[in-house]
Amino acid sequence: MNGARDEHAPCQLDPRFLQPGDASDWHLYAETIDAVALCETSCPISRFVSCARTALGAGQLATEPDITLPADGVIAAGIICRGDNDTALALREVINRYGRPEDRIPVCAGCERRLVYGGEPLGINEARLAARGLCKGCYSATGRSGQLAKVYQLRPSHCADCARPLVGRTEPVPDGHARYHSDGRCLGCQTKYRRARKAA
Numbered sequence: 001m002n003g004a005r006d007e008h009a010p011c012q013l014d015p016r017f018l019q020p021g022d023a024s025d026w027h028l029y030a031e032t033i034d035a036v037a038l039c040e041t042s043c044p045i046s047r048f049v050s051c052a053r054t055a056l057g058a059g060q061l062a063t064e065p066d067i068t069l070p071a072d073g074v075i076a077a078g079i080i081c082r083g084d085n086d087t088a089l090a091l092r093e094v095i096n097r098y099g100r101p102e103d104r105i106p107v108c109a110g111c112e113r114r115l116v117y118g119g120e121p122l123g124i125n126e127a128r129l130a131a132r133g134l135c136k137g138c139y140s141a142t143g144r145s146g147q148l149a150k151v152y153q154l155r156p157s158h159c160a161d162c163a164r165p166l167v168g169r170t171e172p173v174p175d176g177h178a179r180y181h182s183d184g185r186c187l188g189c190q191t192k193y194r195r196a197r198k199a200a
Contacts, residue, residue, distance in 0.1 A: 010042040011035070011075070019073035027080045027195050036195075039078040040187055045098050052077035052094040059083045078191055080198075085125060090194065093182060110138030160184035161193070 011017040016035035019026050026032050043051070055076035059069030070091060072083030079090045089112050092105045106115040106129065113127040115135060122128065127135030134142065158165055159178055166180040173179055178186030185193060 010038050014038075017075045027198055032075065032080065033195075035075050036078050036080065036191055037188075039075060040191065043077075048077050049095055049099040052079070052091045053099075055079070055081055056088060056091045056095070078187065080195070086194075088125065097181060106133075108135040108138055109133045110142065111135060159186040159189050161189035162186060 014035065016031040016038075020029075023029075039048070055071040055074070057069075058071040058074075058076075069083050070087040071081040072087075074081050077091065077094045079087065079094065081087045081091075089107075092107055092112075092114070095105055096107060107113065108115055108127055111127065113125050113135060114123075115129040115133075116122055116126045117129055127137065130136040130139035159180075162178065164176060164178040164186060166186060167173055167177050168180060171179075178188065181187040181190040
């Protein structure tokens with residue numbers, strides 16, 4: 001899925017990127033797995049991030065059209081979108097991981113809620129920024145536990161699942177390497193891990 005949907009987008013007019021009917025297990029379909037792989041390997045990073053941003057606000061409540069939700073029933077930026085909080089977190093992670101600094105959405109490193117600065121109203125799944133990338137609740141909790149210095153994790157040298165050497169989001173990806181995503185995994189392995197959790 002892509003906001004621009006230009007002629008170069010690999011997902012354009014491809015039914016594999018859409019949920020077939022009401023099938024709740026469509027993340028297990030071979031076509032869906034192929035579509036996610038196509039997203040991850042064929043889409044330039046700039047389009048990947050743009051797609052994630054579009055999908056983050058593409059959903060809508062029929063009863064409250066002013067409220068925007070994540071996309072539902074599509075694959076966007078390698079994420080199987082279900083219109084829920086997990087979808088929003090996954091799309092934000094893509095934006096923050098691969099986007100330019102001005103594109104990034106501040107998310108608490110502890111609870112992963114969207115961070116809101118002082119004076120701004122709080123919305124659903126949002127929290128007030130305290131310091132060091134943490135909301136007030138997580139900052140207080142980690143400070144009390146003495147674990148404040150451990151909030152940030154350095155990128156590991158190899159993917160925890162496939163063991164390929166990892167590179168950062170702005171670095172070229174040599175043969176045999178993979179781009180780091182999160183939780184010690186490359187982008188492909190993290191996607192598979194999420195898919196397996198949903199299937200369980």
